[in-house]
Amino acid sequence: MAERLLEIENLTTGFMTEKGFVKATDNISLTIEKGKTLCLVGESGSGKSVTSLSIMRLIDYAGGSILDGKIVFRGDDLAAKDQEEMRKIRGNKIAMIFQDPMSALNPVFSVGDQIAESLRLHQNKSESEAWKEAVNLLRMVGIPAPEIRAKQYPHELSGGMCQRVVIAVALACNPELLIADEPTTALDVTVQAQILDLLQKLKQELGMSILLITHDMGVAAEMADRIAVMYAGAIVEEGTVEEIFANPSHPYTVGLLQSIPGFEGTRGKELYTIKGTIPGLGNLPGGCRFHPRCPHVMDKCKTQEPLDFKVGNDHSAVCWLYEDKAPVVLGRNGGETK
Ligand SMILES: Nc1ncnc2c1ncn2[C@@H]1O[C@H](COP(=O)(O)OP(=O)(O)OP(=O)(O)O)[C@@H](O)[C@H]1O
Ligand SMILES: [Mg+2]
Known part of the structure; x- marks a missing residue:
């Protein structure tokens, strides 16, 4: 296995509500390797954003x-850090971009100033050096005539260009990990493809790792080295992109794939929709959390929480259908070995 940059180990997070503490991520474990992209997929409300906010400790x-667990980044547990220490890591070693580029930019400063400000803060550059570097970054993220664009304000740029600027701000501090939470859903389809191409190019050129959050399996197919499928706060399947698409194992993953237009097996057929809806926090069914919606539900699924079974090479699924396979064993550090 390649070098691990980030290892989330048995992370449980949640919110205090009138019903008491409710879990939004339940004992999740994930690994992001250096220079690779992990896509976290799952429908709305599954806990994808809570996972990314937890890594950044913005959940606080x-x-x-x-509540419990570790977030080990380059050997350091972020879950145990105070906010002062986290401030040095956020936007420095780990950068994050969100769905809506407009809300990430400040309307009263030129885009060049916003990138330059980040460079001055994180890299102690002089004003003129920072401006030169900001223009270079705009060029790097594919903005034409960057010297002119740098002087413009966010409202003078299209949504796609603003997202490129947001990516340039994130790159200004040379992050080792870029977390992108649905970075293209607010953009139209052609612009979406351009931004995804840009992220691929930057990953290759800069050797960054990317945690890409998406509800779109088509995006995951193009971008991911590995895919983790999240459902109602838990990771239900994890593996290489090749394995997940060739041999989707958890019935939830199969349902997600069958609902992609144009995906092999769905062409020319009516698209499948997974029946029912995702349970709200604090309202999880007993046994397997997916059982009320599962087309393969067995009696056992209603009462016993499934284990994580090894369903292929470097591929596991949390589902009783694979009971005859070996369970994934916990490694030395509590991490999984597959
Ligand atoms: N600040 C909060 N207080 C209480 N509950 C919250 C809060 N933020 C998120 N949640 C709940 O946590 C669960 C997971 O939310 P999260 O935003 O991580 O979902 P998601 O997978 O990112 O969904 P989407 O695809 O819609 O962005 C949801 O049930 C949500 O209602
Ligand atoms: Mg979200």
Whole structure:
């Protein structure tokens, strides 16, 4: 296995509500390797954003907290850090971009100033050096005539260009990990493809790791080295992109794939929709959390939480259908070995 940059080990996070503490991520474990892209997929409300906010420890500001587990980044546990230490890591070693580029940019500063400000803060550059570097970054993210664009304000740029600027701000501090939470859903389809191409190019050129959050399996197919499928706060399947698409194992993953237009097996057929809806926090069914929606539900699924079974090379699924396979064993550090 390649070098691990980030290892989330048995992370449980949640929110205090009138019903008490409710879990938004339940004992999740994930690994992101150096220079690779992990796509976290799952429908709305499955806990994808909570996972990314937890890594950045921004969950603390969203009214949530980490109950248990580790977030090991380059050997250091982020879950145990205080906010002062996290401030040095955020936007420095780890950068994050969100769905809506407009809300990430400040309307009263030129885009060049916003990138230059980040360079001055994180890299102690002089004003003129920072401006030169900001223009270079705009060129790098594919903005034409960057010297002119740098002087413009966010409202003078299209949505796609603004997202490129947001990516340039993120790159200004040379992050080792870029977390992108649905970075293209607010953009139209052609612009979406351009931004995804840009992320691929930057990953290759800069050797960054990317955690890409998407509800779109088509995007995951193009971008991911590995895919983790999340459902109602838990990772239900994880593996290489090749394995997940060749041999989708958890019934939830199969349902997600069958609902992609144009995916092999769905062409010319009516698209499948997974029946029912995702349960709200604090409202999880007993046994397997997916059982009320599962086309393969067995009695056991209603009462016993499934284990994580090895369903292929470097591929596991949390589902009783694979009971005859070996369970994934916990490694030395509590991490999984597959
Ligand atoms: N600040 C909060 N307080 C209480 N509950 C929250 C808070 N933020 C998120 N949640 C709940 O946590 C669960 C997971 O939310 P999250 O935003 O991580 O989902 P998601 O997978 O990112 O969905 P989407 O695809 O819609 O972005 C949801 O049930 C959500 O309602
Ligand atoms: Mg989200």
